[in-house]
Amino acid sequence: MKFEVKDLPKPPKILAFIGPGFILAAFAQGSGELIWWPYLVAKYKDALLWLMPIAFTMQLWINLEVGRYTMLTGESIIKGFYRVSKYILILIFLLNFISWIWIGGYLSASATAVAELGPFEEKSKSVIFWSYLLLLLSNFALLSRRAYDCIEKLEKFVGVFCFISLLSVAVLCEDVRSVTFSFFKSFLSVHYPSIAKEDYKIFLTAVAFAGLGGTANLFYSYWLREKGIGMARKGGGIFRLNKRNEGKLRRWVKILWIDNGIGVYLNFITTVLTALLAYAILANKGLYPKGWDLASVQSEFLASTYGDVGRVVFLLIATFFLADTWIVLVYSLSKINAEVFSLLFKKDEETLFRIWIYIYVLASILIIPLKKPPEFLITLCGVMSFLSMIIYIPILAYITWIYLPRIFESKKVAPSLFSKICLLVAFIFYLALFLLKVYFTI
DSSP: OOOOBOOOOOOOOHHHHOOHHHHHHHHHIIIIIIIIHHHHHHHHGGGGTTHHHHHHHHHHHHHHHHHHHHHHHSSOHHHHHHHHOHHHHHHHHHHHHHHHTTTHHHHHHHHHHHGGGOSOSSHHHHHHHHHHHHHHHHHHHHTSTTHHHHHHHHHHHHHHHHHHHHHHHHHHOHHHHTTHHHHHHGGGOOOOOOOOGGGHHHHHHHHHTSSSOGGGGGHHHHHHHHHTOGGGGGTSOBOOOOHHHHHHHHHHHHHHHHHHHHHHHHHHHHHHHHHHHIIIIIHHHTOOOOGGGTTGGGGHHHHHHHHHHHHHHHHHHHHHHHHHHHHHHHHHHHHHHHHHHHHHHOOOHHHHHHHHHHHHHHHHHHHGGGOOOHHHHHHHHHHTHHHHHHHHHHHHHHIIIIIHHHHHTSGGGSOOHHHHHHHHHHHHHHHHHHHHHHHHHO
16 A cells, blocks of 8 residues: 655645644543543642643643654554554554443533433433433534534634633632632642542543543544645645655644644643632532532532522533533544544445444443443543553654654654654653553552
8 A cells, every 4th residue: 555646735824724733622621621630639639730731741742743644644643553564453443442432421421510400300310311412412513524624613612612711710719819829839849649549540540631641642633634734635645855845844844733732732721720720619618520420519610700600601511521522532433443444344434434423322322321420431441541552652653753754765754853752751651650550450
């Protein structure tokens, strides 16, 4: 399967391209911001804040290499794995499938918010009712002919609206303003608290999902391809490195850096805001977002400033946040699995994509009635995340450091030495966390 040689497309203006980064930010906000970090900060206050920027920055370098392959070839990173070895592709598929089979937990988490409005007295029954209703509504976006465009617009709206709402509370609420300085000062204080044994899985999962995490980093490749980065605008292929193309390549790399940076650090800023509100509001009241009250407890964020109206608004925000995480998951997982089966069995990819959507919808339908608290199901998704990362990061390094320069017959397409070192540090970081995860799981 040889690459076709084409001319590198002219890059658009930066603002015209930005979009995948917004999906990254809004998608990731459905786990770390609204589930793990608020819980950890509410319970352990400022003890773990120093680790947050480190965890997010590790994601930056993984996304950059995932995006580099798609930019240079117009292909998804999944096809890159296939070009190296079909057995690697099968391994990545299995890790990806096992990691996310419990994604119905995100719908349950979304429903814990709106379930505060009823209709049943028993909270778990209301959660199940709203989970199924949200699943039904979400399918309109998933089955749309322009699914990517629909999802991008949805993520931009949800992400920006949530950010503005949280920021307004941080500015207007006296309880928040009074602790803001000490909160941010804690980012510079490195110390390790005594974490309850039952919280170690939550702590490690929070770090894994700071940003995307696990095989979710591979999703970024599909979002970039759908948006049309680099050679994706030509339907795939490679280009000759002449002076004209080298100039265009530098501009494409700049676009990739900016889009990736917006996604990672907009996600980081929103996480900081939710952590600040948990620190100022929830910690003092001894409230921890967990179980069937996963989202409803955090309605105190807006209720502290805007009263009952703020509480209802936050519940709606949380509902959209976590539901759109499920939508993006089903879309991205179906894209990956469809391409895997298309490459292995030479079947129509679009048909397979639709089939995989139905499979994940059915899986969610079956999981929701289990009445397991949503964070239990989402933690199961996180158990495989570290293992996935320590397996695919070295393969990713081989592809962008060795394979692509060989294909292009030039080292100019390879990442800089600094980027290579940072990816290596990220690998060591996740390897250490994986070993901790295994230790506390056994």
